[in-house]
Amino acid sequence: xxxxxxxxxxxxxxxxxxxxxxxxxxxxxxxxxxxxxxxxxxxxxxxxxxxxxxxxxxxxxxxxxxxxxxxxxxxxxxxxxxxxxxxxxxxxxxxxxxxxxxxxxxxxxxxx
Numbered sequence: 001x002x003x004x005x006x007x008x009x010x011x012x013x014x015x016x017x018x019x020x021x022x023x024x025x026x027x028x029x030x031x032x033x034x035x036x037x038x039x040x041x042x043x044x045x046x047x048x049x050x051x052x053x054x055x056x057x058x059x060x061x062x063x064x065x066x067x068x069x070x071x072x073x074x075x076x077x078x079x080x081x082x083x084x085x086x087x088x089x090x091x092x093x094x095x096x097x098x099x100x101x102x103x104x105x106x107x108x109x110x111x112x
Contacts, residue, residue, distance in 0.1 A: 014081035015091060023072045024095045030065050031096045034058065035103035044108050 018024065037058045038048055051058075073088045 014076050014083050017079060017081065018072070018076060018091070021075075023075060024092055027065065027068050027072065027092060028096060028099065030061055030068065032099050032103065034061050034065065035099055035105075037061070038105055039103055042106050044106050046108065048105065 037055060041047075041055065043051070069089070069092060072092065073085055076083055076088060
């Protein structure tokens with residue numbers, strides 16, 4: 001039992017590290033801007049999954065966003081945390097999910 005408790009503590013320590021350094025802050029700001037573009041374009045969730053076109057400002061932010069995700073993952077590993085990249089991705093997605101709530105997309109065949 002002690003072994004599993006230590007594994008849990010190690011797993012959670014990298015998240016505490018990320019929180020303390022606010023590693024996702026810039027990602028959150030950028031994701032908010034991306035969601036605003038989706039709103040501006042009047043897109044639904046289906047449109048986001050398969051964009052009908054790619055606005056230039058969206059492409060610029062998307063490129064920067066992907067780079068920031070890689071940098072966040074690299075920073076966590078550079079500080080010696082043995083964490084799976086997919087685990088970091090899930091953490092980032094969870095951190096960004098509140099932004100979806102405050103930037104709702106257009107419902108299919110309806111107004112906001």
